[in-house]
Amino acid sequence: MSLGQPKRLDLEHGCFSNNTAEQAVRMPKVKQKISGGFRIQTGLEAFCTIRSYLATLHKQGTNLFHALTLTFQGYPPQPRFA
Numbered sequence: 001m002s003l004g005q006p007k008r009l010d011l012e013h014g015c016f017s018n019n020t021a022e023q024a025v026r027m028p029k030v031k032q033k034i035s036g037g038f039r040i041q042t043g044l045e046a047f048c049t050i051r052s053y054l055a056t057l058h059k060q061g062t063n064l065f066h067a068l069t070l071t072f073q074g075y076p077p078q079p080r081f082a
Contacts (some may be wrong), residue, residue, distance in 0.1 A: 020059075053079070054067075
């Protein structure tokens with residue numbers, strides 16, 4: 001076994017990056033800094049659920065304003081599953 005250079009991981013759509021993970025964590029951290037955190041656990045859970053839902057729709061190319069409008073009208077769009 002060689003201890004030389006590690007093999008580069010070639011992905012179909014480009015190189016691996018953790019920017020998506022960093023962006024997902026950024027909004028809750030900013031909210032924590034501004035307001036000092038969440039007052040109750042259910043508020044934190046609701047925030048994370050909504051944020052995760054919108055991030056998934058955004059990654060799939062959905063218009064978020066339209067998705068939120070449909071959601072408040074009682075017809076929430078469902079994310080596609082691979």
